[in-house]
Amino acid sequence: MKIDPTTRIEGHHGMELEVEDGQITEARSTMKMFRGAEIITVGRSPRDAAQLTGKVCGVCFICHRIGSSRATEDAAINAGAFDGIPEHAKILRDAVEGIFFLWNHAIHLFALVGPDYSDAVADTGFERLDPLEGEGYQGALENQRKLMQALAEFGGRAPHPLAFVPGGVATNPDVSTVQTVKSRLREVSNWLGPTDAVPEVLENVRNGEFDPELGEGLHDVVSILVAAAREGAADLGSGPNRYYSNGLFREPESDERIFKRGVYRDGSAELMTKDEIVEAISEHTEYSYYTDDSGGPPTEAKPPDPDPNKEGAYSWGKAPRFEGQTMEVGPLARLTISGYDPFDLRANLGGGSDESNTLNRLIARAQEVLIVRDRVLDLLDAFDPSEPLMADFPDDYTGKGVGLWEPSRGTLSHYVDVENGEIERYQIITPTLWNIGPRDGEGNPSIIEGAIVGDEVADIENPINVMRTVRSFDPCLACSVHVDSPEGSYETELKPASPGGMTDVGDD
Template sequence: MATTTTTSTGSSLLGGITSTTTAAATTTTTATTAATVAAPGTITLDPISRIEGHLRIDAKVGTAGTVDSAWASATLFRGIEMILAGRDPRDAPLITQRLCGVCTYIHLQASTTAIENAMKLTVPANAQIVRNLLQGTQFLHDHIVHFYHLHALDWVDVTKALTANPTTAAALALQISPSAPTIDFVAVQTKLKNLVNSGQLGPFSNGYWGHPAMKLSPEANLVFVAHYLQALAQQANTAKMMALFGGKNPHPHVTIPGGVTSGNELAVAANITNFTTQLTATNDFIKNFYIPDVVYLAKQYPEWAKIGGFPNLLAFGEFPTDKYGSGNNFMPGGVIMNKAVTSVAAVNTASITEDVSRAWYAKSSPLNPASGVTSPSYTGYNQSAQYSWLKAPRYQGKPMEVGPLARVMVAYGKNHAQIKPAVDSLLKTLGLTINDMFSVLGRTAARAIETQVIGTAMVGWLNTLKSNISAKNLSTYASNTVPANASGVGLGEAPRGAVGHWLSTDGSSRIKNYQMVVPSAWNFGPRDAQGVPSAVEASMVGLPIADSTKPLEILRLVHSFDPCIACGVHLIDAEGKAETLVTVP
């Protein structure tokens, strides 16, 4: 066997990725020559970049140049559940939200609602509205950042923008979105050239530039580089909404058992005005840039509507319209099996289990998270045995995909008043069917659709809050005490998918057991005891690879799920000391 390895020096790699291919014969490629079909062998990407956390992907490529099988491995251990044991439950929201610096709010909310569920407590209406606005801000910010800064460079060749005609690019930008603000493309191209000449390319320093799967014209590439920069400025302003009502961003402390602490801030007219201003600007950006850009890319890469789909979808639902736990959510919960979009079933949390057969934990039968155990037992990386720190969540024994596609398809199947027409309009524009949504392209489009729908809904929630404030209704907190020998669950949605926190208390009202099931565990978990792969592992089967040394196609598929492995694993021990637990060959 011969091995071809591409290192992280040079323009053939995205920053931080080392691509190693073990093949039956040595493969040779250059910057100008690439195979149209990859040689048989195994491609290892470790770590995947432009994500949060550490993820390894191994893909076995067959003689047809397509992926025959794949393995996803989270390579760092998370010890948060163990750290929480014996603590006051009210510590949990502040600790668990630091699982990740990207999903800066959802774990705070899920942990808080788990405690309130154990208390059997309903928070004041204003508190729920504020929580929805904070969560909505998280979604708008996260989806904009994901598309432009984490995923777009899988489709856009930055180097080709250097040769674009700025006048032609301006005309194309007007064609893509006639209502978008005018951009000085000469200035954008000059800025890019200055970066190249300085030798410090920053976010553009590495990429599979020149890859034959990059299909955009030089002018289209320049347009997207300009929109990338526009999005950098916009996401910073969008994040301000979290700070206005949450006190700070990231990791606000505003949501607590019983409600929120921002009652006084809501009475300050300037805060409401500033929030309104930033929300309007964000919604304008979504309308004028995000949606048109997704539609344009979808038209340039129509083949990706047939690639990377998974048939089973799960959503817990988010944005309660009355009180948590009623099931009345703006984005509804539900389960879709085998692409049966018209047959959405209700979620039964008793049907959720976590399988640890192929993960680095002490062996046990699949357990419901309410009685789950986190007992690490590292045995080394072995694809035939254990190979990940993520457990393998299952619903009715089956792997599920969670995230924007799951939420949008569940809402579509339930005839959501805003989601269904938006999806139908997109499908008509692109000439696709509802089955085509089960794909890389559909996953990316669903994320954009829900961003626009949630942004619009936030305007209504904000208006309701304004009315309450005008009526001198400022109640945002209900007093409470932590019960002994109680249990609760907090379910919700991170931008990346379904989040669940399960907790129980002992006789002294301390945490007896705490378990979390996060989105990337659903999507990127390992195989289970039956050898059934996770959503990502299964969706990669059949993926065509043009060049094993530049596996751009794998990144396109993986990034479409927007992995956040930090939520699933952490590199600390119970005393907070850094440890190196895994060495990947």
């Protein structure tokens, strides 16, 4: 059977499944568009890379700008042409990424995965989760709008802010701006509710009770988890319990991070340096529509070179591996590596705090919302808008750089080679490639391809559990494949707006 599209917003991912006696025996994850962003950057100034790659995705708009900026900054540092960005630029970048986390998690939990557990879709009794009409759904949309407004205060606009560039943050916020952002966040925080209310809210939801004083948003988020548990999500989408994170949220004036950098495998976490991580990563293209020399270590491989007629290929995504192994990335990875399981929710509901399954991915995302909410407010308290936010950045240098970053969906890496002030080579590895890419050169399936094998398909006409597992990874296909140019011609007419919105302006 084929399911295409699998996502509610972006429609260029599909699953091809072999089903025998109601059980999935083989799966292939397909991505339907060619990757082009890396090629576009070649020959341009490294300053342009953040502007270009930041538009890879209209959802993950901040993380690519920051990841790209970090890569070009790293190249300049390695060339001896740059000393690094100011401390308060680092704090502001982290704070803004935290606001983005909250925005993206709200979109994911309520608009992308929440409907799968709503009364309208699955007869769960949770009418507040019903898409468009549910009060919980509507409340989440209102609060994600406030978060987008907060992002625009620092970035100039959202999506696709202009302020995050190589050299720091090109903006001049004042105390009033910071207070406006804090005010927005407090409104969202009040909607969400206090962290320590989770046990009481969990009991309320199980008993069909609703106490808005403990947070309307918290009740709705917990409702998703309770519904998923009742629907058997802990027994779906089982992964290998291997995780990878680039780490995020530095302590000011320190290299310590709230979310740790490293991997988790064989039952324990291994914290790693940047160099150790860079050395461990390679990409495979045997089942991708790219030439073989488009794969290999991303520090050496050339930008993706299309081979659309390649025999055996089935995806425009590549297959990243960490020391030859698949790794799951995202909230569950971050929390497992860092040793966080607030209120033991994953241990008690999901079969174990480090267990990879559909339910635990949802639980970890909900837990992370509360952790990040508190962290962002701390970062904004530490941020001083009177401190420098930009450092002089060179135009002409030769060097190689890697920008490791950690968006909400998981690990992101940008790689750049600069020769005499021009980009010579560029590579991007996105979170979605780690989770739902194709097989590698040994024929080993990706995380998602392995996770749904063995799951039951009770109704071929409505394979809702397959969809629940796919969506639990929060796939972002625009980050992973970029360009679609079908044959055909296009014509449109643009009419300039009149002053004041008037459609007819007289001679006077």
